[in-house]
Structures are given as C-alpha cells and as structure tokens.
Amino acid sequence: MTMENISANRSFGGWQRQYNHYSETLGCSMRFAVYLPPQVEQGEHGEPGIKVPVLYWLSGLTCTDENFMQKAGAHRIAAELGVAIVAPDTSPRGDGVPDDAEGAYDFGLGAGFYVNATEEPWAKHYRMYDYIVNELPQLVQQEFPVTDRWSISGHSMGGHGALMIGLKNPQQFCSVSAFSPICNPMQAPWGQKAFANYLGDDREAWRQYDSCELIKIAKSVPPILVDQGSDDQFLTEQLQPEKLVRAVASSGLNFELRIQPGYDHSYYFIGSFIEEHMRFHASHLNK
Numbered sequence: 004m005t006m007e008n009i010s011a012n013r014s015f016g017g018w019q020r021q022y023n024h025y026s027e028t029l030g031c032s033m034r035f036a037v038y039l040p041p042q043v044e045q046g047e048h049g050e051p052g053i054k055v056p057v058l059y060w061l062s063g064l065t066c067t068d069e070n071f072m073q074k075a076g077a078h079r080i081a082a083e084l085g086v087a088i089v090a091p092d093t094s095p096r097g098d099g100v101p102d103d104a105e106g107a108y109d110f111g112l113g114a115g116f117y118v119n120a121t122e123e124p125w126a127k128h129y130r131m132y133d134y135i136v137n138e139l140p141q142l143v144q145q146e147f148p149v150t151d152r153w154s155i156s157g158h159s160m161g162g163h164g165a166l167m168i169g170l171k172n173p174q175q176f177c178s179v180s181a182f183s184p185i186c187n188p189m190q191a192p193w194g195q196k197a198f199a200n201y202l203g204d205d206r207e208a209w210r211q212y213d214s215c216e217l218i219k220i221a222k223s224v225p226p227i228l229v230d231q232g233s234d235d236q237f238l239t240e241q242l243q244p245e246k247l248v249r250a251v252a253s254s255g256l257n258f259e260l261r262i263q264p265g266y267d268h269s270y271y272f273i274g275s276f277i278e279e280h281m282r283f284h285a286s287h288l289n290k
C-alpha cells in the first residue's frame with residue numbers, strides 16, 4: 004500500500020496532514036486526513052516519541068475529510084491527550100464512480116452511508132464499511148506511529164456509521180461516540196433512500212447496518228456516548244434518538260445519551276462538546 008502526502012500543517016505542536024492513496028476496496032483514489040499529536044515526535048522532557056491510540060472520525064452528508072479537522076476544534080485536546088485522529092472521506096469519488104442522477108446531497112457522492120453496496124451501479128465502488136473497518140486501519144497501522152487501541156466517533160450519517168461499526172466490531176474499538184446520529188436509518192428518509200439504492204428492497208439486508216436493530220441483539224458492546232441537540236432541524240424526521248433509547252432499555256449496556264438544550268445540527272454543536280467526547284475516548288483508550 005502506498006500513499007502520497009498532499010498537505011501538512013503544524014497544529015498545537017502536532018501535525019495535520021492529508022494523504023491520497025489508491026483504495027483496492029473502493030476501486031478509486033481516496034483522500035483522508037490524520038492529526039498526529041506532539042507525543043509521536045518527542046516526549047515532554049525530550050525523550051523519544053511514542054505510539055499513540057487513534058480516534059476514527061466519520062463525517063456526515065456532504066462532508067469530506069476536511070470538515071471535522073477544520074471546524075470541530077479537536078486538535079488542541081487531541082494534542083493534550085496524545086490521541087491521533089483519522090478522518091476519512093464520506094464516499095468513494097473520482098472518474099468512474101457513479102453519483103445520484105440529480106446530484107442530490109443525501110445519496111451518492113458524499114453519502115456512502117458506511118455500508119457495502121450490493122446493488123448496481125453502486126456495488127463496485129460503494130464499499131465504505133469494508134474501507135473503514137479493514138483497509139484504512141491497516142494502512143494507518145502500517146504508516147503511522149499508532150497503537151492498536153482505537154475508538155470511533157462521528158456526526159449524523161457518520162454518527163450512524165460510528166455506532167453501527169462499533170456495534171458490529173466490539174473487539175476492534177475501545178469506545179464509541181456520536182453527535183446527532185441517524186439512529187434508526189431503516190425508519191428514516193435519509194437511510195431508507197440510501198439503503199434501498201445501495202442494498203436493494205429486501206429490508207432484511209438493511210438490518211445489519213441499523214444501530215437499533217444491532218443493539219437489540221448485541222451481547223457486549225464498547226462504552227457508548229451520544230450527544231443530541233434539542234433544536235436540531237433533523238431531530239424528529241431523520242435522527243430519532245428515542246428509538247435508540249428504547250432499543251437499549253433494559254439491555255444493561257454501557258450507554259449514555261444526552262440531550263443538549265438549544266443546540267442544532269451544526270459543527271458549532273460538535274465544537275461545543277468535542278472535548279468531552281475526546282476525554283471520554285481517552286479514558287477508555289488509555290485503560
């Protein structure tokens with residue numbers, strides 16, 4: 004696996020970098036961003052750098068690897084805690100990758116929904132589940148000074164991705180968190196559109212990617228933290244956190260959902276609580 008460094012910026016004593024690489028899983032060139040905290044270069048007293056744990060961040064509809072890194076304000080706290088952040092793109096892209104005919108923001112490019120598509124013309128490239136769970140972590144482990152302690156978080160479509168991937172891979176992630184996740188995509192317009200196109204009409208095939216369905220059958224899951232703004236414009240129709248609460252009820256799982264009064268769906272909300280999520284993840288990554 005080879006990759007090309009396309010940007011590098013000093014940030015809070017560490018480095019924000021972007022890379023291009025050819026993804027065999029997705030059949031196209033992909034860009035991702037990584038924040039490496041100062042600890043990888045040098046210890047506090049001049050001792051050699053160390054390997055650090057990783058937080059994978061999955062972004063929402065219309066995003067690339069850049070939204071979170073530029074808008075969330077996570078670098079300062081990642082630098083303090085000694086946690087690397089990896090932010091992939093939200094779909095395959097490039098020549099030959101099909102898009103929604105109308106260029107809709109909620110399907111196709113920028114809207115991979117973190118599933119492995121089985122329907123044409125999507126099945127060849129739209130394999131974001133395998134990319135996030137397998138190919139990208141392998142590349143990150145190979146190329147960066149990181150440990151095998153990983154957590155996962157995300158926003159909206161990426162919140163769905165983080166919850167779903169964490170629930171399906173409890174051994175791989177030390178903790179899971181989400182901002183404003185699409186909790187029950189099988190029952191939400193964004194999810195129904197994506198799943199019908201990527202997975203076909205058989206709703207049984209949708210269950211494997213729906214957090215509410217997965218949580219009902221989960222035996223052990225990593226600790227989960229969810230934040231949801233009470234004034235989120237997508238709350239009732241698309242996000243439906245009450246369904247997640249209902250699915251978790253009486254399960255005994257380590258799960259907390261907090262409704263944050265007055266907050267909306269934007270990165271101002273993420274920026275307001277990212278420090279708490281980073282500290283939550285660090286407490287589990289460093290166990």
Ligand SMILES: N[C@@H](CCC(=O)N[C@@H](CSC=O)C(=O)NCC(=O)O)C(=O)O
Binds near residue numbers: 070108161269
């Ligand atoms: N119509 C809007 C919708 C796009 C939007 O709100 N995207 C959110 C994620 S929504 C769920 O996955 C987002 O994170 N946008 C990027 C940002 O930097 O705010 C539109 O087309 O803008």
